[in-house]
Amino acid sequence: MKRQQLFLKLTLAVLLIAPQAVKAQFNWPYKNVNGTLVTEVPQRKAGQQSAIGLTTPKLKVVRVAFVGLGMRGPGAVERWTHIPGIEIKALCDYEKQRAEACQKFLRKADMPAADVYSGEEGYKELCKRPDIDLVYIATDWIHHFLVAQEALQQGKHVAIEVPSAMNMNEIWTLINLAEEKRLHCMILENCCYDFFELNSLYMAQKGLFGDVIYAQGAYCHELSPFWAHYWKKDANDKLGWRLRYNKDFRGDVYATHGLGPIAQVLNIHRGDRMRTLVAMDTKSFNGRKLVEKFSGEPCSDFKNGDQTTTLIRTEQGKVLEIRHNVMTPQPYNRMYQLTGTKGFANKYPIEGYALSAKEMKEAGVQPSNDDLSGHSYLSGADSKALVERYTSPIVKKYGEEAKEVGGHGGMDFIMDSRLVYCLQNGLPLDMDVYDLAEWCCLAELGALSMDHGNLPVEVPDFTRGHWNEVKGFHHAYASPADEAQTLQEAQAFTQQLKARGKKYWEKIDKKMKKGKK
Numbered sequence: 001m002k003r004q005q006l007f008l009k010l011t012l013a014v015l016l017i018a019p020q021a022v023k024a025q026f027n028w029p030y031k032n033v034n035g036t037l038v039t040e041v042p043q044r045k046a047g048q049q050s051a052i053g054l055t056t057p058k059l060k061v062v063r064v065a066f067v068g069l070g071m072r073g074p075g076a077v078e079r080w081t082h083i084p085g086i087e088i089k090a091l092c093d094y095e096k097q098r099a100e101a102c103q104k105f106l107r108k109a110d111m112p113a114a115d116v117y118s119g120e121e122g123y124k125e126l127c128k129r130p131d132i133d134l135v136y137i138a139t140d141w142i143h144h145f146l147v148a149q150e151a152l153q154q155g156k157h158v159a160i161e162v163p164s165a166m167n168m169n170e171i172w173t174l175i176n177l178a179e180e181k182r183l184h185c186m187i188l189e190n191c192c193y194d195f196f197e198l199n200s201l202y203m204a205q206k207g208l209f210g211d212v213i214y215a216q217g218a219y220c221h222e223l224s225p226f227w228a229h230y231w232k233k234d235a236n237d238k239l240g241w242r243l244r245y246n247k248d249f250r251g252d253v254y255a256t257h258g259l260g261p262i263a264q265v266l267n268i269h270r271g272d273r274m275r276t277l278v279a280m281d282t283k284s285f286n287g288r289k290l291v292e293k294f295s296g297e298p299c300s301d302f303k304n305g306d307q308t309t310t311l312i313r314t315e316q317g318k319v320l321e322i323r324h325n326v327m328t329p330q331p332y333n334r335m336y337q338l339t340g341t342k343g344f345a346n347k348y349p350i351e352g353y354a355l356s357a358k359e360m361k362e363a364g365v366q367p368s369n370d371d372l373s374g375h376s377y378l379s380g381a382d383s384k385a386l387v388e389r390y391t392s393p394i395v396k397k398y399g400e401e402a403k404e405v406g407g408h409g410g411m412d413f414i415m416d417s418r419l420v421y422c423l424q425n426g427l428p429l430d431m432d433v434y435d436l437a438e439w440c441c442l443a444e445l446g447a448l449s450m451d452h453g454n455l456p457v458e459v460p461d462f463t464r465g466h467w468n469e470v471k472g473f474h475h476a477y478a479s480p481a482d483e484a485q486t487l488q489e490a491q492a493f494t495q496q497l498k499a500r501g502k503k504y505w506e507k508i509d510k511k512m513k514k515g516k517k
Contacts, residue, residue, distance in 0.1 A: 026249060026444045028168035036276065037448055037457045041464065042172055048179045050466045051433055052269075056157070056184065058426035058486070061493050065090035065114075065132045067123045067147050068139030069098045070231050072161055076138055077102045079413050081109035082405050083420050085490025087497060090126050092117035094233075107505050110498040123147045127154040134423070136188075137161060140231055140241040141253075145170040148185065152177040157184040159419060162256040164188070164436045166249075167444045171437045175462060178433040186419060186429050187436040189260040190407070193414040195399065197261040197336055198392035200345045204265045205472070206390060208355065208363050209340025211318075212265055217258025218323035218335035218348075227290060238295045247291055250303040251279065251447035252310055252324040256439040257334055259322050260431070265338060269434050269467040272316045274459040279446035281305025286327040310446050312459065315467075322442060344374060352377040353386060365389050394418065394475060418475070424486050427476035437462040 029040040064086060066077050070093065080086055088106060091099040096118035103113050117126045123143075127135060127150045135151035137144055138161045145165055148158045152174070164187045165171045178185040191197060204212055223242075230240030237244075245253060266272055284302035291299040306327040312320040323335065336347040344354035355363070357372040365385050372378070378386065398417050402410030422429050441459065449457045461467055478486065 026167050026251075026447050028444060030448060032452075032455075033458075035455065037452060037455055039168060039445070039448075039458070039460055041460045042176070044179070044464055045176070048176070049182075050463060051175075051179045051182075051185075052463060052466045052469060053428045054178070054182065054184065054432065055426050055428055056182065056423075059133055059423045060085065060486075060489055062086045062134055062420050062423050063089050063132050064134045064136055065092065065126050065129075066102070066136045066138065067092040067126065068137060068143065068161070069093040069102050070138075070140075071229075073138035074098075074102050074105070075407055075412065076136060076416065078105040079405055079407050079416050080136075081105055081111060082401075082413070083417055084487065084494045085424055086420060086494075087111075088114045089132050090115045090117060090129065092122050092126050094118065094120065094122070094231075106501070109501070110505070111501040112497070112504045113508075124150055127151045127156060132156055134159060138188075141166055141245055142241065145174070148174060149177065152181055152183055152185065155181065155183070157186075157423070159184075159186045159188050160436070161188045163254060163440045163443065164256075165440045166245075166253070168441065171440060171462070175433050175437055184423075184429050185433040185436060187256065187260070187431050187439060188415060189256050189431060189435075189439065190411045190415045191257045191334060191336075192260050192264060192431065193394070193411040193418070194261075194409070195392075195395055195411070196345075196347050196351060198395050198414075199387055199390060200336070200338060200347075201261070201265055201473075202392040203343075203345070203353075203386075203390045204338065204340070205474070206363070208343050208359065208390065209338055209345065210342030212338045212340045213317075214319050214321070214339040215262035215266060216321045216323075216335050216337040216339075217260075217262045218325075218333055219254050219257045220323060220325045220330055220333040220335070222329050222332075223326045227294070239291060240294075243287075243290060243294065246287055246304040246326075247299075247302050249443065249447065250281065250305070250450060251443040251445075252308045252322060253304065253443045254324055254326070255310070255322050255442040258324075258336075259320070259439045259442065260435070261336055262320060262338070263435070263438060264473045266314060266318055266320070267471075267473050268314070268438055269463050270470040270473045271468060272314045272318065273461060273463075273467040274312050274320070274438060275315050276456045277310055277312045277442070277445055277449065277459055278454055278456050279308060279310040279442070279449040280454050281308040281450055284327075290327075308446065310442050342374075346377075350377065352383055354378065355386070360386070363389070393477075422476060424490060425478040425482060427478060430475055434462045 091114045093099040099116045134157045136159045137147045151158045230242045232240050282305040288299045288302040307325040310322045333348040338345040354374045357367040357370045360367040398414045402413040405413040407413045445457045
């Protein structure tokens, strides 16, 4: 036993100092304890503190840099031009022209042009700048961690597209950096801000569903229209980054859309924690065929199954079910479903709620008749009355503007607005580094389960003992007076920035006009 423990410690030490090529692998130390696989939990360094409820000094102006301007990044740049009190300082992409192309959003908004960085390590130079507060990362999956690690080490807050970390080494590294540096490390899980999810969360917090005992989430999205468009590094790259990742790695590599919203309902690391998971997958049928189609060569080894299902049991005896399938034909489905002791909510394929007339009345909503039971979905009129009574404060605040600005129906704009709101008001973020860890760990832990005949795997306590200190998930708010003052200052800054930006672009246009003569 001592020899095995020594081996685990040495392996862990090697992982923490190994080159990045090694860090990209699923190879975190683990052991079998009475039939359950248990992964290594590194000790917190002396003086390093938990990041639960982390707050940082208020940022009157959030100075942001965007890294990764391919599929998701440009939309983020455009959305941020609608948020008061921000300044876009830098744009970065491997391909310079893609970064340059995003200047059009700043021009349209009368904001000054941002500095452009490009190339394999352009983000490193960007992260050295002292005039950037936040690095917003929307690269391919492999580079999420690389950019975030660099930014945190250089003293920047980070917001990382999903999945934000691909394996346990990356997860624990980000946790340690966030704790050590006292910086925010946020997962950009936009599905937590969709209207149905926000309203259902608010209902659950008000007790409408009783105890939510079983929750389901999924990412079932047949990607055949997209495979050919994922970024490829050069002419020799036939597959693109996303297909290659599914070829090389097993597990739910994109769990966060389904897991994030239901984890908030179940108060994960805020009074409950994920304790044990078991994962199963199908063989690769369509995935292998895709590789053969794009590469023109036989594929005998495609790691990820076409569909993966993960079951998770919590400390408080709740169960989560998470599915992943991007390979087979089916309607889009995030399968947000809450099963409670008093009520039920479901988003896909049928959106609605199930409550009895008694529960409706106790919730302060008059039912259309007294014969309602939880056996059927509420009528359109009853659902509308329920939602009107229990509309999330966040939907009330941002909903209409979000629909105008857009971004997956507005949820992206709400996510970005809440991030800026919390940074400007010095509040804890809605999603912290432990959320990032919990929602991303299904990839490697699920692979571990499946590679060992579907054995149970212990989900580590990423908070290292602090999961039960906060009682219940909630969104933080400033006082009305502080919020009003912060907004006023933000709007005043943006007005000045736009005046400066307008002059900047007029000057550019004059130079271009002279150059053509």
